[in-house]
Structures are given as C-alpha cells and as structure tokens.
Amino acid sequence: MLWFEERPNVAAPRPEESGLRLEVRRFLDGECKAGGFVPRPNNWVAFDRAFSIRCAEQGYVGTTLPKQYGGGGKSARERLVICEEMLAAGAPLGSHWIADRQSAPQILRHGSEALRARLLPEIAAGRCTFAIGMSEPDSGSDLSSIRTAARKVDGGWRLDGRKVWTTNAHHADYMIVLCRTAPRGEDRYAGLSQLVVEVASDGVTVRPIRNLAGEHELNEVIFEGAFVPDDNLLGEGGDGWRLVNEELGFERSGPDRFLSTYPVLRLLVAETGKDPNRYQAVAIGQLLSRLLAVRSLSHSIADLLANGERVILAATMMKDIGTALEQEIPQVAGRLLEIHPDPHGSGFAAALAAALLNAPSFTIRGGTREILKGIVARELGLR
C-alpha cells in the first residue's frame, strides 16, 4: 500500500480531545502543586495508593472497563489520552498501572464472572494493585520453560514454585501467575495456565530484591502449596501460552514504552533556556523528532486496533524504538548540561539520576530488545 490513508488517530493536537487533556492536566497540576507528587521519570512503577485512588475518583483508572464493573465505559482513545498526560507529568502510577494496563483487560476477557464481579470494581476504584507473575529464576526470555506448577485439588489448585523480578509484589493484592497445569510434553507451549493468585494467601512469600539504584521495586515470590480457587483460573486451562501472549500485547503496546523519561526531556528543555547553542538545539531537535515519530507509530496502533487488524508488528517495533529513545534521552541530557546527576538531589539532577540508573531496565522488562527484534523478523517472514 503506497498511499496515505485517512487515519482517525492522528498524533497531533486534536481540538475534540483538548477538553479531556486540559482536565487531566489541571488535576495533575493541582496534585503536583499541593505536594501530591514530585515529577520523576520511570514513575509508572512508583507506588502511591492514595494517589491512585484520587485518580480513580476522577475516572482515570479502569477508564475502558464496562460500567457494570465500575469502569468508565470509555473508549481506548480516551484512555490513551489520560495515560499520556499522566506519564508526561511524571506522576506516580505504580499502584494501579499494571492492573489498569494488563490485568483488568485480561480478567475482563478471560476471567470467570465471579472473578470479574469481585476484582474489576476494585481495580476501577484504584484500590487494587496487581503484579505480573511470568519470569522465574531459570526462565526469562524463554517463558515456555517455567517450572511453577499448579495441581488440581478439590475446588481449586495448589500452587508450587517461584517467580522473580516481580514488580511491586510487596504492594500487590493479586498476581496473575503463569504456571504449568500439565507436565511439559512434545509441545512446550501446551499445558500452561494463568491463575489469579491472592498475594496474602497462605503459602505465598514475598522477598525483596533491591535494584542497582537501591530502590525496592523487584521481588521474589515463593509459592508453597498456595491454594487458588477454581474461579481464579483465566481461560479454559491449558491455554496459558495464548493468554500470556495476549497479556504481553497489552504490556508492550502503550505510551509507557516511550514516555518513561519524558520528564527528563522537559527539564532539559527548561534548563537549556530560550537561547540554546547550536549543539544543544540540534541534539534537542533530534530527541524531539524521534519522540514525535514514535508517538505517531504508537497512535497508529490505535487505528489498527479499531479496524480489528493485527497489532503485534507495530506494537513490537514501537516498544523497541520507544525504549531505545527512553534510554537515549538521559544520555543526551547528561551531555548537554553541566549538571551532575544526583540521586539525592532535586529537579534536573535527581530526574537525570533516576533516569540513568533505571535506563538499563527499559530494554529488558516486558521482553528484551533482542526478543522484540526476533518477533519483528518473524512478522517480516524471516523466521
């Protein structure tokens, strides 16, 4: 196709949505000024339950969930607008981010009615934190090799095994755990299932893992015969591979894959001032052009979704180049300004430090850059 389609989701200022943008921006501005949060990069991980509840009161959580489950019944486009605004502002979204981004849609599509009725309203109210239970000590990129297993018992499942790198498990109420429900056979993708596990259950232990910035985001989660009721199985059982890939689709395709360090770009431009030298102007122009290009690609995914077309190729490319940009922004910012990154400082110095220290994870979490390129190559027909 060599022509330019008329696309509804043009990534440009759009008058019809400026009302919503301004409303979210005013809310965030008020929060920020009242000391509700300090804008930081990588803030979609930062846990702040009270902030999430205030967001939910405005309708900024569970936006697309059906009204019968306490959601806003709004369009994906409206959710995108809200998410972009919150990310650009560097607001602490960690308490609801994973639930809103991937767990809720997963439960809505594949959960039992009992589970939906119980959990979705809590998520939409901003009162419920979810964690992602995919990775294990011996299974990262190759998720089909996981060993955490659930065996069938009366009324549910008994879960044994160990997950690792679990973001915010220490704050989480629930965790969607990928596990084996049938022994591994010829087809390594068969016999996997997804269970919604209550983290406070007996037989679940959460241990902290400090990251290189000294922050406690990651955890190890150990399951020792933890009981999971039947209602908490997603899908039919045995279809976990398809389900986990759908979940990864939600995890990989959003604006958090190119805006994580936007707050650094904002501060860089502010610190540079109105009169940049040629070198600064060129470097900022390069970053901004890339941001706009990735954002356009990201919005084109919304068009594909609306037309019922496959999004995996566009979404994977977006995450790959978007996360590369997220890493590039603090590198360039650090070169342009003579301000030392300072984890204990404030303003640009603190934001730069947080971005530089967290940057290595951007191209690992949610699927490594190498795995993403492999998916793109597969979609191109190379493998």
Add this chain to the structure above:
Amino acid sequence: MSDTSRLLADNVQAFLARHPGAACDETFMEAVRESGFALAMAPEELGGLQCSLAEAATVARVWGYQAAPLPIVELLLSGFAARIKPDLVLTTTFMPRGGGERLAAWFPGVERCVDLSGAGSTIAPVGERSASTTLATEPLVAVTQDAMAGSFRLAGDDLLPRGALLTAARMLGAMERVLELTVEHVTLRQQFGRPIARFQLVQAMAADAASEVAASRAVIGDALAVVDHGETADLLWRAAKIQAARAATLVSAHAHQMFGAIGFTEEHELHRFTTSLLAWRNVWGSTASIEKELGGLACTIGGDGLWGAIAGN
C-alpha cells in the same frame, strides 16, 4: 481522500510501468506533463487535480518506490505554486557551494528556483546546468548570486513544509522498496546451507530497518494530515523530515550490508534507491538545519509548554 489516494497510487504505478528505463530528459518530461501528475496540486481552473498534500505525497511516494527520474517534488510544488503564480516552474536549492553559489535540481524547462538560503521562500531564476550532480547522479543547475537579484518572495511560508514532506514521502517510497528487496534477498540467498535470514544478526538488521520505515510512515502520514487540515504542523513536519533522514541512513546502510557484494554493483538496482536516499536527506532543508530549528522551537516553547505543543492544549 483514501479512495482518491489509492486510485492515484494505481495510476502512477501504471504510468511509470509504461516508461521503463525513463531518464531525466525531455521525452520523459513530456510524458509526465501529459500525464497530469505534475499538476496534481494545481487548481482545477489551471488544469490541475486540486489534490490534497497527502494525495500529492502519494505520487511522490510511488515515484520513490519506483526510483523514477525527474524531481517529482519540485514538479508537484510547481503545481501548488501555480495558485499564486501560474506557469512557475520550480526547483529548489539545496547544496551551498563556495562563493555564494548554490545548486538546485535540474529538469527540462526549469526556469526558477525556490531559494531556501534566506528566511522564507525566495524565488530566483536559475543559471547554467552544472557539471555537478547529486550522489545519485541527478542533474543540477547553478543558482548564482547575480540571479538572486531578480528574485521575488512567495507569499507565506507554505512551500517549505510541503517540499520537506513531499521529499520525505518520496524517501518513504524508496525505503519501502529497499525493505521489500532486502526481505526477498535474505530469504533467497543461502550461505552455510541455509537462507541468511536464519542468522540473528541479519534478522536484527532487517527488524531495525523495518522499524525505521514504520516510524517514518506514521509520522509523515500524521504531518500530512495536519497540513491538510490547515493546522500548523511546525513540530510535526520537521520531525517527519528528520525521521525520514535518520531512517534513510540506517535503511541504506543495513540494506547494503545484507546484500553483500552484489548490492555494491552498478548492475544491481539497489543503489538506485540507496544513493538517492542519502542525497534526499539534505534536500528541502539539510537535516542538521531542520534539527536545529526544531530544537530551537522546543526551547522557545519552553519545558513547561512543550507537552502541550506536542499533544495539544
């Protein structure tokens, strides 16, 4: 709009298929004049198709995809400028040389040139056909300082964003073709007893090229839509041109790497796309100058207002 664009794409494809081996000469120029594509953007009363910019960009994109000769961007813009001044045959300067002399794309019948060296778009007469060419051996014409004396200014700065975006669209078409050729090549070419597409480094190069093309397609499409809606696209058109240039650098380099020696020959068609891509990066504004402008705009807007300028206030 989409239907017209699709039809236009098909017609341009068919037209170019009827002229295999066309060159930048009077014969092909005459055929293009007759086809009416060059007047795509001209108003109906002047015999034009009154196309939107996105539709005109479709013509440029197919032109790039087919590596067709003649500076199609300038021809299309001549049609656009005809709204202001009929019979204006435009080219554009893009290659400053010593002594104040500049070069511009040459084609049969060209008389005047949009000079981008000053502020806005100045129209100046062109001088002699130059011995210089672009990297892709596209002919050039000299624009001398003397000639500038007889110049006049075109109202508004409509030409620059349009020229840049049409160029980006032409580059996009060329990159799309390079990507197709590359995917075909790596799946057919065998080494070590298997298609080279099986090698992960090759897969990564192809994936990177594909991502650059996809990002270019998205941002160019958005910028075209914004201009066609009559809104300011100050950030977007520059971003689109810069992205196209960045993509062109990577796509050309990776494609040549994946083709090996065969892609380095005159006989192979790859260079017809890649060398042009390298040259077009700096047409209608050099990449560095547009980057500088975009960064300067961001700084003028300031950190606090930047997000609003990107996403809307």
